[in-house]
Every structure is written in C-alpha cells, then in structure tokens.
Amino acid sequence: MKKLFGWVNGPSRAIALALLLVLMVLFGRDVLSSLYLRGEIGRLEEQRRELLDSLAADSVLLRRLDDPAFLERYARERYLMRRAGEEVFIIGSGDGK
Secondary structure (H helix, E strand, C coil), X not given: CCCCCCCCCCHHHHHHHHHHHHHHHHHHHHHHHHHHHHXXXXXXXXXXXXXXXXXXXXXXXXXXXXXXXXHHHHHHHHHCCCCCCCCCCCCCCCCCC
C-alpha cells in the first residue's frame, strides 16, 4: 500500500483513501449488478432456446395431427381412447413407473 500511495502524505492520504472508498462503493455496485444481469441474461437465453425447441416440437406434432391415422393412434396411446366395442388392456405405462 505504501508504494501505491507513496505520493500522498499526511492528511491527503486519508482523503485519497476516503475518495477511493467512495468510488469503490459507487462503482462496485454497478459491477456486481452487471455481473448479476449477465448471469440472468444467460439463464433467460437458455430458457428461450428450450422454449423454441418446445415450440418446434409442438409445431411438428400439430402438423402430424392433421393426419387422421396419426390422430387416431395418438388418441389411443396418449388418452387411452378406444372404438365402440373394443377393450383396452394396459400392459405398461412406458415411463418406468
């Protein structure tokens, strides 16, 4: 510290240290805020990518649901729907439970 503030003597040293402390308080918050906001931007960009991927998958599913054969298969598998007179036997859920 002596080498850093060697040019400041006596009461001027206290004033220089106080000024340095004030500058650190004023700009330190900005630095911390900036780091926090950068992290938040990163998290939001990741969430945006995930949502865009989900949107793309949903768009594909929506287009496939226009096909009556796929729609019937999807309804049977997803919602356990059946035709009149059919019996449905559930062998496994497929999700490991």
